[in-house]
Amino acid sequence: MYYLELAVQGLVFGSMYALMAIGLTLIYGLMRILHVAHAAVFATAAYVAVIVTNATGSLWIGAPASVVIAACAGVLINRLVYQPLTSRPPLVALIASVGLMIFIEDAIRIVFGNLGLSFDDNPWLYETLDIGGMTIGLLQAVMFLSATAILTGFAVFVAFSRTGIAWRATLANPQMATSFGVDVARVHDLNFAIGSAFAGVAGVLIALLNNYVEPGMGMVVGYKALAVIVLGGLGNMAGALVGSLLLGVAESFGTIFLTDVLDRDAIAAVCLVVVLMLRPQGLVWRRAV
Structure with a gap:
């Protein structure tokens, strides 16, 4: 049972990495x-969640506000930073x-200081569930179920909606699309909005945890997400x-x-090195679109 609890905790954190990594994969897959x-964007969303929740006393206001701001920030970044550079080399x-990234991080530090912020007292953050003799935090269950629902909904959206079909067509052949x-520019904006919203959700949930x-x-979290998209194969959502x-x-x-031997954060680096040595093409053969 102890090992099962470890596996469940791993899946919870893995689902957060998936939200970050799939957002990165969306952007890389379409725009390289x-x-x-x-x-x-992840950190900004986390700060917005704490500030708005503490100000209003409601996480139901703070969480959606942070995700919306993250999505809007993604669109602004695309239009103001990346679109003017489309004719330049990827480097x-x-x-x-x-x-x-450095600018935003320093701006947060200047405005809010180095000491960080916390949510006001919320006892439910520490409640636990007993499932078949296995103890799991209520928040961890919410994190995993939220990530699963979001990623499943996104997969259905990409597979069956007109917008999803346009996105896949643009990814496969921008000129033909x-x-x-x-409207390729609109697809790019949507790409950044969705990817950044995923980062916003991850930021809120990690802030709560x-x-x-x-x-x-x-x-x-960002360097782990970068490691993950390499592990899964660049541009491959299934691999991510x-x-x-x-x-x-x-x-x-x-x-x-x-x-x-290793702390938690160093394990990602070791996994990345091992995969690059053994399978430089990534863990999954098929390129996802």
Whole structure:
């Protein structure tokens, strides 16, 4: 039962990595941009959730507000930072993304300070559930179920909606999609909005789990998400999902069995190195669109 609890905890964290990694994969798959500033969007959403929730006394206001702001921030980043650089080499966009991430992180630090913020007292954050003799936190169950519902809904949206079909057509052949009347610029905006909203959801849930937010909180999650999209194969959404869940489980067991050798955050780096040595094409063969 103890090992089952470890696996469940790993899946919970893996689902958070999946939200971040699939958002990154969406952007890379369509625009070939490694959106490093994704981590700053994650942190911004977490701060908005804490501030609005504490001000209104309602998480039902704070959480949606943070996701909406994250989505809007993604669209603004696309239009103001990346669109002017579309004719430049990809390295230029990557450098701009790193600079933007540093700018946002320092702006948060200047406005709110280095000490971070916490939610006001919410006893339900620490409630637990007993499921078949296994104890799991109520919040962890909410995190996993929320991520599962969001990712499942997104898969259905991409597969069956007109917008999803336009997105896949743009990914496969932008010139052909344009000739059939697809507004590629609008698809790019939607891509950033959805990917950033995923980061916003992850930011809110991680903020609730830790009951603490601080300016650099996106750095570690961001580098793990980057590691995951490499593990799964760049641009491969199925691979990003598989890589996220495997990384979460590996971290969960690693904190028990490798605690004298590696800390939790170093496990992602080790997994990345091992996969790059053994399967540089990623864990999943098929490229997802």
